[in-house]
Structures are given as C-alpha cells and as structure tokens.
Amino acid sequence: MLLxxxxxSLLVAIVLPFxxxxxxxxxxxxxxxxxxxxxxxxxxxxxxGSMIFxxxxxxxxxxxxxxxxxxxxxxxxxxVDLTVYTESIDMHDDGNNKLMKSPxxxxxTRFPTMHFASSSADVRPDGSLEMTGAMTIRGVTRQxxxxxxxxxxxxxxDSSGAVFESTFPIDRTAFGLNxxxxxxxxRMSISKNVDIHLMIATSSINPPPPFK
Numbered sequence: 001m002l003l004x005x006x007x008x009s010l011l012v013a014i015v016l017p018f019x020x021x022x023x024x025x026x027x028x029x030x031x032x033x034x035x036x037x038x039x040x041x042x043x044x045x046x047x048x049g050s051m052i053f054x055x056x057x058x059x060x061x062x063x064x065x066x067x068x069x070x071x072x073x074x075x076x077x078x079x080v081d082l083t084v085y086t087e088s089i090d091m092h093d094d095g096n097n098k099l100m101k102s103p104x105x106x107x108x109t110r111f112p113t114m115h116f117a118s119s120s121a122d123v124r125p126d127g128s129l130e131m132t133g134a135m136t137i138r139g140v141t142r143q144x145x146x147x148x149x150x151x152x153x154x155x156x157x158d159s160s161g162a163v164f165e166s167t168f169p170i171d172r173t174a175f176g177l178n179x180x181x182x183x184x185x186x187r188m189s190i191s192k193n194v195d196i197h198l199m200i201a202t203s204s205i206n207p208p209p210p211f212k
Contacts, residue, residue, distance in 0.1 A: 032069070032070060032071070032162070032204050033067060033068075033069050033204070034067060034068040034069070034070065034161065034162050034202030034203060034204055035066075035067055035202060035203060036064065036065055036066045036067070036068075036082075036200055036201075036202055037161065037201040037202055037203050038064070038065070040201035041064070041199060041200045041201045042060060042197070042198075042199045043060060043061045043064055043084055043196075043197075043198055043200075044058065044059065044060040044061075044196075044197040045058070045059050045060070045194050045195060045196050045197065046058050046059075046194065046195040046197070047059070047190055047191070047194055048190065048191040048193075048195075049189060049190035049191065050189050050190075057091060057096065058091075058092075059089060059090060059091035059092070059096075059100070060089075060090055061084045061085065061086070061088050061089055061090070062088040062089075062090055063084070063085040063087070063088035064082065064083060064084045064085060064088075065082075065083055066080065066081055066082035066083060066200065067080075067081050068080045068081075068150075068162065068164055068200070068202050070150055070162055075121065075123055075129060075150065076120075076121050076122065076123060077121070078118070078121045078129060078131065078148075078150060079118050079121075080116070080117070080118045080131060080133070080148075080164060081116075081117045081118075082115070082116045082117075082200070083113050083114070083115050084113065084114040084115075085112060085113055086101070086106040086108040086111060086112055086113065086114060087101065087108045087112060089101060089106065089108075099179065102179065104177075104178065104179025104180075105177050105179045106137075106138065106177070107138060110138075110139075111137070111138045111139055114135075114136060114137045115134075115135075115136045116133055116134070116135045116136075116144075117133050117134055118131040118132065118133035119132060119133045119134070120132045120133075121148075124147075128147060128148060128149050128150075129147070129148040129149075129150060130145050130146070130147060130148070131145065131146055131148050132144070132145040135170075135175075137175035137176075137177070138175050138176045138177065140174070140175045140176055142174055142175070144170070146166050146168045147166055147167070147168060148164060148165070148166045149163075149164075149165040149166070150162060150163070150164055150165075151163050151165075161201065161202050161203050161204060162202050162204075163199070163200070163201050163202070164198065164199075164200040164202065165198065165199050165200075166196070166197075166198040167195065167196065167197050167198070168195075168196055169193040169194065169195055169196070170193065170194050170196055171192050171193055172192060172193075172194050173192050
C-alpha cells in the first residue's frame with residue numbers, strides 16, 4: 001500500500017507506501033485524499049482475560065500514520081492505508097508494556113510496524129462500509145473484512161475532513177501473538193479475540209474538484 005508516508009511521531013506508522021490494489025480501491029477523479037490527523041485520532045484495543053475472576057485491560061498505540069481516499073458519491077471506491085508503530089504501545093503499566101513489546105507478543109524489535117491496506121469496499125444497507133484488505137502483524141498477513149463508518153466532518157469551519165470509525169475483533173493467535181501474561185505471579189488466561197477500536201480523523205490533502 002503505497003501512499004505518502006505521514007508519520008505522527010512514531011505509531012500506526014501505518015507504513016505508508018500507498019498502493020491501490022484494485023479498481024475498487026483506487027482513487028477516482030472525484031475522490032478526496034485524506035491524511036491522518038493524529039491529534040484527533042485514536043487506535044485502541046481491549047484484552048479480556050481471567051484467573052479466578054474476569055479481567056479487562058485497555059491499551060492504545062500512540063504513533064501511527066496513514067491515508068484515506070474517499071468519494072461520498074461513490075463510497076465503493078474508498079481506500080485506506082494505515083500503519084501502526086508497535087513500539088508506541090501503551091497499556092498504562094510498565095510491566096504490561098514490556099510484555100506486549102516482547103517476542104511473546106508484538107516482538108517490536110523484529111516487527112516495528114503493523115499495517116492494513118484495503119483492496120475493496122462494499123456498502124451495507126445502513127450506509128456503512130465493509131472494507132476488505134490485508135492485515136499484517138508480526139510479518140503474518142491475513143485477509144480481513146472490517147466494518148467501517150465513514151463520514152465527512154467539519155472542523156473549525158473547514159468541512160474538508162472525514163472520520164473513519166471501526167470496532168472489530170481480531171484473533172491474536174492467527175498472527176502469532178501467543179504470550180500468556182502473569183498477574184501477581186500467576187499465569188493469566190486471555191481470550192484469543194482482542195477488540196480493536198479505531199477512530200481516525202483526517203484532513204484533506206487534495207479535495208475533489210467542484211461539480212460542474
């Protein structure tokens with residue numbers, strides 16, 4: 001996925017070479033190209049686990065970059081390219097951060113980025129999208145389809161931005177995230193599925209030409 005690589009400071013480095021993989025994902029003449037507004041965006045996740053009792057832990061990635069191509073008149077041409085920098089993971093606890101960066105999980109030294117690039121988009125009856133593309137984590141690439149809500153947004157009087165929102169589960173074991181954390185010296189069982197929460201605000205790089 002090739003695009004202009006915009007890094008925020010260090011994460012969702014959503015490494016951006018922006019490459020359109022299919023016609024459906026290609027930018028059309030009437031579509032806008034948006035860059036990620038890092039300050040107004042968030043990439044977060046929720047892990048569920050259990051020992052004697054159920055445990056929930058939230059985390060986020062502080063560094064990421066990406067681009068989005070979107071034409072409101074033809075949403076099937078929407079394309080997203082997102083890179084996240086794994087070193088920027090933050091679970092609000094030094095021990096958990098160290099564990100998540102270790103070879104048992106993200107192995108940030110060997111795999112400094114995660115990447116998602118869409119190849120197609122379908123419109124659902126409620127107007128939201130289902131975007132299919134390649135998700136790469138720890139060097140493993142899987143095809144995934146995720147639900148997406150895309151909407152224009154006005155910011156400081158400027159309506160040239162858009163917001164990309166998505167919440168979906170991901171099977172961590174499919175990407176080799178097989179570690180088992182400990183709590184108080186006891187090994188904790190964590191769910192295979194991790195909930196991902198994306199709220200990506202954007203600003204327009206090249207707005208679409210006016211209708212004639």
